[in-house]
Amino acid sequence: MPQNYQIDNLDKAILSALMNNARTAYAELAKQLNVSAGTIHVRVEKMKQAGIITGAHISVSPKHLGFDVCCFIGIILKSAKDYPSALEKLNALDEVVEAYYTTGQYSIFIKVMCRSIDALQQVLINKIQSIDEIQSTETLISLQNPISRSVNP
Template identity: 30%
Template sequence: MTIDELDAKLLSLLTSEPRLGVLECSRRLGVARGTVQARLDRMIAREVITGFGPDVSPAALGYGVTAFVTMEIRQIAGHDPVLHGLARIPEVLEVHTITGGSDLLCRVVARSNPDLQRVIDQIVAVQGVLRTSSIIALDNPVPYRVLPLVADVPRHRGGRS
C-alpha cells in the first residue's frame, strides 16, 4: 500500500481545500508540521501526488466541445512518433494507449463542432494515424475524481478487500 490512513486524511483535506498550507493542515490533522511536510514529500517522491497546479476549465477558455477520439495507427515504428505528433496539437488534452479495436484514445476539446472537424483533421494529418472515430461528450455528470479512492484506503489497508 502506497499510503496509510494519515496520508488519506491529508489527501482528502488538500483535495477539498487545495489552498491550505502545511501549517494549517498540521493543525487540522492534529500532527506536527514536520510530519505533514514529510508525508507530502514522500507522496510526491512516490508519485502519489502528481501536481499542485490549478484545475483549468477548457470551457472557460472558450473550448465548449469535448470529444473522445479513438484511432488506429501504423505500428511499424511504434506509438512514439504518433504520440509526439499528437502532443503538438494544443486541443489534445490527453492520450491513452488502449486495448481493443483501436490503438489510442484521446480526449480533445474544440470551440465548436466545426472547430472539432479542424482538430480531427490535424489528428488525421499526424504521420502514422490510419483512422479515427469520434464521440462528442454532451455532459460531464461525474467529473474526474480520485477522492473516493483515497477515502477507501483505510478499508483496504494491508491488501484486504
C-alpha cells in the first residue's frame, strides 16, 4: 500500500471515532456510519498499511501515578555529530518521555516527567547534564497542560 494513501470522509469518520475510543467495535462503527463491518475492517487495514494508523494506546494520568512535575528541556550539543549517541543516552532515561530533533537554538528538545522538583534536580544534575555530548541545557517547567489533543483527521 503506498504511503500517499488519500483518506476520504469515511476514513476521517472512522479515525475520529477510533481516536475518541480505540476500543469501539467495528460492528458498532459500521452501525454509526451506515456501512458494513467488513468495510470498516478493510478501511482500517488500508490505513494501517499506509502508516496512518500506527497503533492503539491507553492514556494514563501522570499526576495520578505520582508524576507531579512536567518540564521541557532544550539541549545544545557540543557537536552535530553527537546527536545519535546523545539520543541513545537520553532514550535510556525513564524520565524522558518525548524527544524532538529541532532547528533553532536547541539541537534536541525533550519532555521530562518527575515525581517532584527534587527528583527533577537529581535527573538534571546526575543524568542529563552528565551526558558528555551535551554542552548546555535550558529547563522550562510546565505549570499546566490546558490543551492536549491529537491532530484532527
